[in-house]
Amino acid sequence: MDRPAAAAAVAAAVAAAGCEGGGGPNPGPAGGRRPPRAAGGATAGSRQPSVETLDSPTGSHVEWCKQLIAATISSQISGSVTSENVSRDYKNIHKARQRLALRDGNKLAQMEEAPLFPGESIKAIVKDVMYICPFMGAVSGTLTVTDFKLYFKNVERDPHFILDVPLGVISRVEKIGAQSHGDNSCGIEIVCKDMRNLRLAYKQEEQSKLGIFENLNKHAFPLSNGQALFAFSYKEKFSINGWKVYDPVSEYKRQGLPNESWKISKINNNYEFCDTYPAVIVVPTSVKDDDLSKVAAFRAKGRVPVLSWIHPESQATITRCSQPLVGPNDKRCKEDEKYLQTIMDANAQSHKLIIFDARQNSVADTNKTKGGGYESESVYPNAELVFLEIHNIHVMRESLRKLKEIVYPSIDEARWLSNVDGTHWLEYIRMLLAGAVRIADKIESGKTSVVVHCSDGWDRTAQLTSLAMLMLDSYYRTIKGFEILIEKEWISFGHRFALRVGHGNDNHADADRSPIFLQFIDCVWQMTRQFPSAFEFNELFLITILDHLYSCLFGTFLCNCEQQRFKEDIYAKTVSLWSYINSQLDEFSNPFFVNYENHVLYPVASLSHLELWVNYYVRWNPRMRPQGSVLCIPVLGGSSRTPTQMLFAGSRTDEVHKVSCVPVLGPSSYKLFYLEVWGWGSPSPCFHIEVVERHVEIVSGLWCIDPDGPTVEAGAPLKKGEFAPPRHTFSL
Structure with a gap:
């Protein structure tokens, strides 16, 4: 069957679903409003609710998808399209899905226990538990507590509901409710770090209640x-x-390295020189160990x-350290002064x-009265001191607490922007990016060496050095390079993961907890938004890292420093997160990656x-969660397909972080593809290949670009001088 007939078939199905021009429930910026339904549907003055207004995150969107897929199959196989054919094909698909659901339901019914990891064991199973879901109401089911996770499965088979929560993400468990009447008169509230x-609500069997509460407290902490x-x-x-x-x-x-100026x-x-530093460090070649020890005595920790x-x-170099112990009497250390000169x-x-002090100037002055301080330009004559005015760990912890309050469980749409602004979270992200950009610019453009420190050199220092290195060195923008960056600047140099995250600790109010590493990953995500083809990894990669920051499934983020990791035998007794990620790289790879070697990235550190x-932050709210890309049936015998028709062949419905096909497009069409499909942070929820083609053609006409010009692999590097930050290329 020819393309016009196939397109007509698709249009017929779309019209029946109440969508204009095949745009789907949410056609994006290039689509218009849907007209009233034709005869046989709703009244002329009525409209189907949009995806944004549906109580369910699927709703009419799923129904539209079913009809669209049925029409596509019919148009390619039968050679003639009628409403009866579409209806019959739809019914056949629906029956097949029912049989599949029944078969899967029977299999699930046979699963009396939660699926377990190797080494995982069940500690408690309690029936007649009620999960109080803030979005779908009370759900009755069976709760299983293992030594790794909390696993809840509902009683009803349709809809099937599973709650699978690693115990490591739990920050606090509290008893709630104590009424004298009703089956669900008591229960617990679980506060999570994610x-x-x-x-969870329980019947009045005291033993069940205590069993769950005690088991959660025992194995979560x-x-x-x-x-x-x-x-x-x-x-x-x-x-x-x-x-x-x-x-x-x-x-x-x-x-x-090493070279004539620097040595390993x-x-x-033996970690006797500095117990929070790695065993391998690089220092100036001319510095003797005795002098280095005197410098250590003058630096915090x-x-x-x-x-x-x-x-x-x-x-030009980036060096990191802690604050000098100047104190209120302006103490000096000649060895430290000579060291910085070297x-x-x-x-x-x-x-x-250039000495970048991450702290606020006022805080650094306060630290000076307590024995800390900062370098004086009069004592270090060739140094320039710059305060980056970044707030401390306590301010960041409070900011995240405020953010959690506005995103879960409900969102105030009318005050959303002001509420986000009130958390100051994005402002703190901006300050980190701005500081890292200044460091990178001094290195790249100013050809000037920099020293970076905060108070102890393991929080804001790690944020700034790793972000600056990510901007300067394209190697760190690959999957392996980014893993090395985390291992080096965060893990080996003693970011206190155990204290900042609170692994296995029940002290929810611990003042040492703070989302420092989360802020770093957020900054990286912001960079991937501004430079979507500059990173080999995708969003799922970053989210997976954060999930296992808390899960305690892997040993990567355990302990506070390298010395502790060797003492606990982490490298022999636990599994690395990178083992899991690197064994399935396709899941975490960015299909649009272009390796811009020797290109420095300067993200725009502006709230705009x-x-x-x-x-990440709102993913638990189903009304805010992006819908996965629709499974589009590829055109049969598609040797004549244009590049834009090939975009979604093979896309999967169960993933929102990536598409499984890499498009083959010309450079101009490649940019348009990003605009049309990835401008919303994930694959557009309803783009059929014909719709994408129509949108690309429209925008191509506006930009005077041939959408189906010479085809090259999407990953091919652009010509010299053609590189530009994506923020200048795409309208996000």
């Missing part, structure tokens, strides 16, 4: 109960050993300035050193260019 709260984290019991085997991803000597060698020092081999990254051409001298292209990461 932006959601859970409520194992360290507080004298037990080991589940990561030590997890026995999954992967084909790749993630612990071998990062080798410090190899990474420094990649950077061209063994002074911290002994965290002396050490090299993180060196520019391959100018030799760092500056290692870069022959500049006679200046930043956005709340809805796919």
Whole structure:
């Protein structure tokens, strides 16, 4: 059957569903409003509710998809399209789905226990539990508590409902309700670290209530109960050993180190020099160990300035450390002053050193009265001190608490923007990005070496150095490179993951908890939004990292420093998160990645260019969750298909983070594809290939671009001078 007839068939199905021009329930910026239904549907003055107004996140969208798929199948197989054919094909598909659902339901009915990981064991099973869902109401089912997760499965088979929560994400468990009447008179509230709260109600059997409450407290907080984290019991085997991803000597060698100015020092081999630093550090070649020890005595926690990254051409460096212990009497250390001068001298292209203090100036002054402080420009004559005015961990913790309040369980649409603004979350993200951009610019454009520190050098310092390195070095924008960046700047250099996250600890109000690493990942996501083809990894990769930051399934983020990890035998007794990720790279790869080697990324650190990461922070709200791409039936015998017709062949309905096909497009059409499909942060929920083609053609006409010009692989690098930040290319 020819294309016009097929298009007519699709249009007929779309018209029956109440959509104009095949645009679907939410056609996007290129689609118009839907006209009233034709005869046989609703009255002329009525309209189907939009996706945004439906109580269910699926609703009419699913019905529209079913009719569209049925029409497509009919148009390609039967050669003639009638309403009877469409209806008959739809009924056949519906019956097949019912049989499949029944078969799967029978299989599920046979599963009396929750699925378990290797090494996982069940600790309690309680029936007649009510999950109080804030979106769909009370759901009755069976609750299983293992040493790794809370697993709830509803009694009814339709709709099937499963709640699967790793115990590591639980921050607090509290008893709630104590009425004297009713079957569900008591229960518990579970406060989670991943932006959601859970409520479970029970019948009055006291034993059941205590069994769940006690088991949750025991296994969600194992360290507080004298037990080991589940990561030590997890026995999954992967084909790749993630612990071998990062080798410090190899990474420094990649950077061209050691060289005549910098050496790999063994002074911290036994962690006696600095117990929170890695065993392998890079320091100036001319500095002796005795002098280095004196510098350590002058720096908080002994965290002396050490090299993180060196520019391959100018030799400008990023070094990181902690604050100097100047104190209220302006104490000096000649060895420290000489040390910073040596760092500056290692870069022959500049006679200046920029010291970026991440803290607020007022806070640094307060620290000075407590024995800390900052470098005085009069004492360090060739240094320039810059305060980045970034707030401390307590302010960030409070900001995240406010953010959680406005995104879960309900969202005030009328005050959404003002509520987000009131959390200051995006403002703090902006400050981090702005600080990192200043560091990167001094290195790249100013060819000037920089020293970065906060108070102790393991929170804001890690945020700034890793973000600046991500902007400067394209290697860190690959999957392996990003894993190495985390291993190096965060894990090996002693970011206190155990304290900041609270792994296995029941002290919900611990003042050491703070979303420092979450902010870093958020900043990375903001960069991927502005430079969508510059990163090899996708959004799912970032979300997976955050999920397992809390889960305690892997050993990657456990403990506070490298010394503790060796003491706990983390590398031998637990599995690396990178083993899991690197064994299925296709799931986490960005199909639009273009390896812009030697390109420095300068994201726009402005609130006008930043956005709340809805796919992470609001993902538990089904009314805000992006709908997955529709499974579109490929045109049979499609040798004559244009590149835009091939876009969604093979797309899957169960994934919102990626499409499973890489389009083959010309450079201009590739950019248009991003505009049409990825402008909403995930595949558009209802774009059929014909619709995408129509939209691309419309925009092509406006831009005077041939949408089906010479075809090249999407990943092919652009010509010299053609690279531009995507913010100038796409209207997001």
